[in-house]
Amino acid sequence: MxxxxxxxxxxxxxxxxxxxxxxxxxxxxxxxxxxxQREVVARDGLRxxxxxxxxxxxxxxxxxxxxxxxxxxxxxxxVKSYDTExxxxxxxxxxxxxxxxxxxxxxINEEWIAPRVGAGRVLGGVVLVNAVLLEPGLITVTxxxxxxxxxxxxPGVYVGEYLRPAGDNARRVAQLLAxxxxxxxxxxxxxxxxxxxxxxxxxxxxxxLGGLASAAMLSSxxxxxxxxxxxxxxxxxxxxxxxxxxxxMGDFSAEEVYAGALGTSDVFDRxxxxxxxxxxxxxxxxxxxxxxxxRRTEVDYFSGLVARKGRAHRIATPWCDAATxxxxxxxxxxxxxxxENVAELARRALSAAALP
Numbered sequence: 001m002x003x004x005x006x007x008x009x010x011x012x013x014x015x016x017x018x019x020x021x022x023x024x025x026x027x028x029x030x031x032x033x034x035x036x037q038r039e040v041v042a043r044d045g046l047r048x049x050x051x052x053x054x055x056x057x058x059x060x061x062x063x064x065x066x067x068x069x070x071x072x073x074x075x076x077x078x079v080k081s082y083d084t085e086x087x088x089x090x091x092x093x094x095x096x097x098x099x100x101x102x103x104x105x106x107x108i109n110e111e112w113i114a115p116r117v118g119a120g121r122v123l124g125g126v127v128l129v130n131a132v133l134l135e136p137g138l139i140t141v142t143x144x145x146x147x148x149x150x151x152x153x154x155p156g157v158y159v160g161e162y163l164r165p166a167g168d169n170a171r172r173v174a175q176l177l178a179x180x181x182x183x184x185x186x187x188x189x190x191x192x193x194x195x196x197x198x199x200x201x202x203x204x205x206x207x208x209l210g211g212l213a214s215a216a217m218l219s220s221x222x223x224x225x226x227x228x229x230x231x232x233x234x235x236x237x238x239x240x241x242x243x244x245x246x247x248x249m250g251d252f253s254a255e256e257v258y259a260g261a262l263g264t265s266d267v268f269d270r271x272x273x274x275x276x277x278x279x280x281x282x283x284x285x286x287x288x289x290x291x292x293x294x295r296r297t298e299v300d301y302f303s304g305l306v307a308r309k310g311r312a313h314r315i316a317t318p319w320c321d322a323a324t325x326x327x328x329x330x331x332x333x334x335x336x337x338x339x340e341n342v343a344e345l346a347r348r349a350l351s352a353a354a355l356p
Contacts, residue, residue, distance in 0.1 A: 003073025003096070006031050008087050008322075010041065013104055014299040015139045016079025019046045019058030020180045032091070033083065038062050040137035048094050048131075049140045051280070065090045069247040072096065074173075076125075077113075078104045081301040089118050102159075102173055106200055106286065107301035108193045110162045119162050123173055126158040126192040129181055130214075132284050134292065137228065142214075142283035154183025154250055160169065160189025176317050201302040202230040204287035205323035208297060209330060209345065211337030214283040218276035224269050229319045230303065231268075232261035234284070237306050240313040244330045245254040249275075291330060297325040318352035319345070 002056040007018035008031045015037075032038040041062045048056040064089070072094040079087050084105070095101070101117045103109045104125040114122045122342050131141045158167055159174040165187040177183040186192055206226050207217050217223045238245050245279050250259050259265035290297045303320035310317040324344050329335040 002028065003027075004071060005074035005076065006068070006072050006091070007060075007076045007078060008065075008091065009033070009077065009079035009083070009310065010037065010046070010060070011078065012133040012139050012289075013127055013129075014076070015041075015046055015133065016048060016102065016131065016141075017076055017078060017177070017180050018060040018062075019048060019056065021176070022060035023056075023058050024179045026176075026179075027066075028060055030060045031065055031068055031087075032062050033065050033079070033086075034136075036136040037133075038064060044137055047138045048189075051137065051141050051143060068094060070094065071328060073099050074081075074176075075099065076104055077109070080296075081105055081107045081109055081298050082296065084109050084113065088113065092116065094158045100169055100173065104157070106196070106298060107305060108190070108197070108305045109301075110193075111190070116160055117179050119287035122162040124172060124189045124193060125173070125183075126160070126161055126186075126189070126196050127156070127176060127181075128154050128158070128196070129150060129156045130280075130283055132282065132289055134289065140282065143278065143306060155184040158186045158192045159183060160186040160192065188243075189246070190241075191243050193232075194241065194243040195247070197238065197302070197306065198231050198234045198245055201234045201306050201320065202227045204285045204297075205230070205299055205303050205327050206342060206345070207285040208287040208291045208299070209323065209326045209335075209341040210339050211288070211291070211341075212339065213281070213288065213292050214279045214285060215276045215281055218272050218279070220339070220342070221269075222339075222346070224272045226319065226323075226342055226345050226349075227272060228257065228260040228268055229346075230323060231257050233310065233315075233320050236315050237313065237317065240315055275349075278341050287327070288337075291327075297327055297331060299324050299331075303327075307329060311331045316353070319349040321352065322348035 006029045009032045022028040045059040102123045161170045170185040174183040174185040184348040205344040256267045261266035285299045304324040307317045
């Protein structure tokens with residue numbers, strides 16, 4: 001692709017994108033709202049610690065949001081979902097008439113980006129890789145739960161266009177992102193978004209409220225029970241939204257998840273337990289990373305979003321409701337992340353489900 005591109009947000013995901021694209025010779029500007037990250041990258045560059053133990057060094061140009069000037073031909077959004085509106089306010093005045101906006105974020109932000117930008121110019125990148133950023137300037141790539149599949153071969157990112165099959169734009173963006181991770185264009189973006197929402201909404205709240213890294217979470221029978229119950233609720237809401245999910249985490253059918261929630265099958269439970277040995281010891285969900293840093297989480301865009309959409313379809317989501325409320329209590333400082341919170345999640349969800 002030609003023209004100027006910006007990567008708005010250079011955390012664990014956006015940092016990989018900005019660093020690798022710049023090192024590949026593309027005209028990239030990184031826009032970073034977090035002062036500490038921006039200052040370290042500007043002074044010392046960005047390091048990416050890879051799974052094989054090697055370390056990449058990149059020096060993408062980085063600016064604060066208020067310093068953004070000139071024309072933007074492609075905007076890759078990698079900020080937290082709750083910062084989407086603020087990022088759009090900064091970017092919109094600079095977008096070229098034919099510029100594209102690509103959400104590399106979690107959740108389904110295309111729904112509120114499209115009215116601001118125009119649906120035809122909005123794409124989404126469903127990122128399946130995992131990384132942690134627990135100190136400015138250093139990204140550590142980890143083996144993710146999403147990619148710890150026993151059989152499915154998954155790319156690093158799926159790229160699709162909003163509400164229409166993949167066309168030239170999706171193929172061009174996928175080709176660009178192939179510089180960063182293996183990339184594949186897809187015809188049904190929202191199907192892949194909802195497929196990842198099952199993982200995000202089931203794993204993120206449990207890890208954050210439990211204070212559990214990914215391997216520890218998958219090793220816990222109580223945590224797996226919560227994950228299975230949450231996943232079943234997301235599947236029901238996704239189907240009601242018109243995007244039934246065929247496979248969960250690459251290996252499991254929706255029927256296996258539903259059966260696990262009902263207690264009539266342990267296939268999903270055993271599969272989750274097996275993944276504990278296939279994820280990195282330091283792998284952590286994005287929500288847990290935010291909890292550990294004392295930051296606002298994206299829970300309202302994971303289980304919270306599922307609960308809101310569930311209410312619109314009159315689908316009960318007691319596990320999503322309880323998980324969202326508990327994470328909010330941690331954000332407010334009324335509760336500390338601890339494994340006992342997983343038991344409290346089950347208590348609240350089962351109590352709510354029993355109400356007439």
